Amino acid sequence: MLNHFKKSAVYKDINNEKLSHSVLLVTPDTYALEQYSHCLVKALMCSGDDKPCGECVGCRKVEHGNNVDVLYYPKATKALSSAEITELLDKVYSAPYESDKQVFVISNANGIDRSMQNKLLKSLEEPPAGTYFVLLATEDNNILPTIKSRCRIVRVPKMNESQILQVLREKEVEDSIATLAVSYCDNNCSRAINYALNPNFKETVALVEDIFRNFRKSWQMLDYSSKLYNYNENFEEVLDIFLNICARAVALLCGKQIMDPIASDVAKNFSIDALVNLNLECNKFVRKRRSNCNFNSVVDGFLFMILEVRHKWPIT
Numbered sequence: 001m002l003n004h005f006k007k008s009a010v011y012k013d014i015n016n017e018k019l020s021h022s023v024l025l026v027t028p029d030t031y032a033l034e035q036y037s038h039c040l041v042k043a044l045m046c047s048g049d050d051k052p053c054g055e056c057v058g059c060r061k062v063e064h065g066n067n068v069d070v071l072y073y074p075k076a077t078k079a080l081s082s083a084e085i086t087e088l089l090d091k092v093y094s095a096p097y098e099s100d101k102q103v104f105v106i107s108n109a110n111g112i113d114r115s116m117q118n119k120l121l122k123s124l125e126e127p128p129a130g131t132y133f134v135l136l137a138t139e140d141n142n143i144l145p146t147i148k149s150r151c152r153i154v155r156v157p158k159m160n161e162s163q164i165l166q167v168l169r170e171k172e173v174e175d176s177i178a179t180l181a182v183s184y185c186d187n188n189c190s191r192a193i194n195y196a197l198n199p200n201f202k203e204t205v206a207l208v209e210d211i212f213r214n215f216r217k218s219w220q221m222l223d224y225s226s227k228l229y230n231y232n233e234n235f236e237e238v239l240d241i242f243l244n245i246c247a248r249a250v251a252l253l254c255g256k257q258i259m260d261p262i263a264s265d266v267a268k269n270f271s272i273d274a275l276v277n278l279n280l281e282c283n284k285f286v287r288k289r290r291s292n293c294n295f296n297s298v299v300d301g302f303l304f305m306i307l308e309v310r311h312k313w314p315i316t
């Protein structure tokens with residue numbers, strides 16, 4: 001992540017002391033988001049030459065989470081509360097304690113209520129010299145345009161497979177599970193970690209692959225639905241694995257040369273139109289799942305949809 005960061009325009013701006021006062025970091029990968037923000041905050045507080053040097057007082061204090069001029073919000077709740085914004089606004093106008101800079105790191109920026117965002121906007125407008133805001137968001141759809149226009153927006157680059165594998169090894173994940181998690185995570189490290197730590201991950205992959213390979217007739221509905229009903233807690237994971245296989249099969253059909261047994265089986269069994277529609281429909285089911293629809297009917301609708309796309313867009 002440090003290598004990615006050092007190649008960025010933001011890094012150049014820090015070295016030239018031209019960084020915008022507000023930076024909005026965006027990526028769906030919460031692990032990459034935290035790592036990138038950590039590099040940025042360290043580089044901002046670093047007094048060494050090759051920032052972040054990792055050795056100066058500023059760097060070491062960020063590393064140990066005790067740099068008094070770096071304030072992290074929200075403190076306990078999931079998204080910034082009204083009381084915390086009031087506290088933050090007060091602190092913005094107080095001088096830093098130990099350095100000439102003060103950094104406010106605000107996680108889950110896309111989860112902040114709109115009226116709270118308006119309150120926050122005031123401090124983003126004209127912060128005192130040396131004050132920086134680093135906003136972290138998994139997507140920027142819910143963030144007010146007025147906030148975005150005051151921020152330097154940085155799309156955090158995706159981590160590559162070997163970087164993610166390294167993270168999983170550090171977490172002592174067994175190699176076969178780590179490799180499987182990496183192949184299904186769409187270069188999203190936090191997703192890979194969730195997969196690798198889920199004791200049922202291998203079985204979930206096996207079930208999704210089984211559905212892709214063998215589910216063709218309506219009389220099989222009962223068998224597959226009874227298996228999927230067990231996934232009430234992590235049906236989104238099932239859908240993510242589905243979407244991942246779909247994308248890999250489409251890539252194969254579009255001429256990408258990869259050794260991928262499940263994707264090549266799917267590419268033989270589904271037309272490209274069926275897969276494109278399967279992808280669109282899967283995303284609808286992701287939204288349905290989030291809106292707390294009756295789970296069993298979501299599963300039934302999902303299986304029926306698979307039969308339907310096969311029937312509507314057969315292989316010619």
Ligand SMILES: [Zn+2]
Pocket residue numbers: 045046047048051052053054055056057058059060
């Ligand atoms: Zn340093």
